Amino acid sequence: MCETMDFFERYKNLKEKYEEKKTKPKVIVVGRSNVGKSTFVRLMTGRKDIRVGKKPGVTLKINEYDMGEYILVDMPGFGYMAGLPKKVQEKIKDEIVHYIEEHADEIAAAVQIIDTKSFFEIVERWKGRGEIPIDLEMFDFITDLKISPILVANKMDKIKKEEWDAVLDGICEYLKCQPPWHQWKFIVPAILKEGKGIEEIKKKILERVRLFKKLRGIE
Numbered sequence: 001m002c003e004t005m006d007f008f009e010r011y012k013n014l015k016e017k018y019e020e021k022k023t024k025p026k027v028i029v030v031g032r033s034n035v036g037k038s039t040f041v042r043l044m045t046g047r048k049d050i051r052v053g054k055k056p057g058v059t060l061k062i063n064e065y066d067m068g069e070y071i072l073v074d075m076p077g078f079g080y081m082a083g084l085p086k087k088v089q090e091k092i093k094d095e096i097v098h099y100i101e102e103h104a105d106e107i108a109a110a111v112q113i114i115d116t117k118s119f120f121e122i123v124e125r126w127k128g129r130g131e132i133p134i135d136l137e138m139f140d141f142i143t144d145l146k147i148s149p150i151l152v153a154n155k156m157d158k159i160k161k162e163e164w165d166a167v168l169d170g171i172c173e174y175l176k177c178q179p180p181w182h183q184w185k186f187i188v189p190a191i192l193k194e195g196k197g198i199e200e201i202k203k204k205i206l207e208r209v210r211l212f213k214k215l216r217g218i219e
């Protein structure tokens with residue numbers, strides 16, 4: 001899928017449409033439950049009322065935060081959520097998918113966060129069951145809609161420093177992107193609970209938002 005990520009072309013096509021409707025671009029934050037989405041949104045907004053928690057399933061609603069240049073959208077997690085029936089989990093996933101489809105033309109970037117250590121274990125478990133791992137399904141879904149991804153490999157404090165490159169290259173392979181990982185500008189290793197990686201992610205968000213606006217003729 002990496003070869004087909006022609007976002008420039010997409011933005012250009014959208015320009016005409018958006019000359020009429022000049023809404024602020026959105027930046028969505030997606031990922032499984034408990035990967036650190038709200039930790040990230042808290043860091044970005046400085047808002048202490050945003051709940052983060054040890055158990056999966058803390059955020060159950062889609063929350064939008066005005067960041068000035070764009071709207072940051074905190075999403076509930078998809079996948080397992082503590083104490084929630086499967087039916088509710090499915091409903092939440094449907095809401096996320098619906099939101100992304102409905103607003104696809106307004107979304108300048110998607111910050112997809114993974115818990116790097118459990119990512120491998122979960123992907124293998126799903127594959128073993130013959131299912132498409134939900135993280136990979138989400139990445140495909142976003143890039144199929146031609147939304148520019150920023151993949152945050154979070155909780156890198158759980159990985160030994162000398163294994164970082166091999167682990168990040170492994171993620172690339174799962175995403176069907178040729179290693180080495182650092183040639184793909186959309187992958188950012190992070191330790192969000194310590195604020196590490198946040199500046200790099202901010203930079204990438206602003207690059208995408210500004211390009212999106214420029215090509216849409218906003219400002």
Ligand SMILES: Nc1nc2c(ncn2[C@@H]2O[C@H](COP(=O)(O)OP(=O)(O)OP(=O)(O)O)[C@@H](O)[C@H]2O)c(=O)[nH]1
Binds near residue numbers: 057058157190193
């Ligand atoms: N070890 C480690 N833990 C982290 C890191 N970032 C966040 N966490 C912890 O992971 C847990 C979940 O964080 P949240 O930000 O609530 O995760 P979320 O993705 O919003 O979870 P849901 O709302 O349930 O979908 C919290 O206990 C955080 O402190 C990190 O870089 N390293």
Ligand SMILES: [Mg+2]
Binds near residue numbers: 038051052059075076
């Ligand atoms: Mg949350």
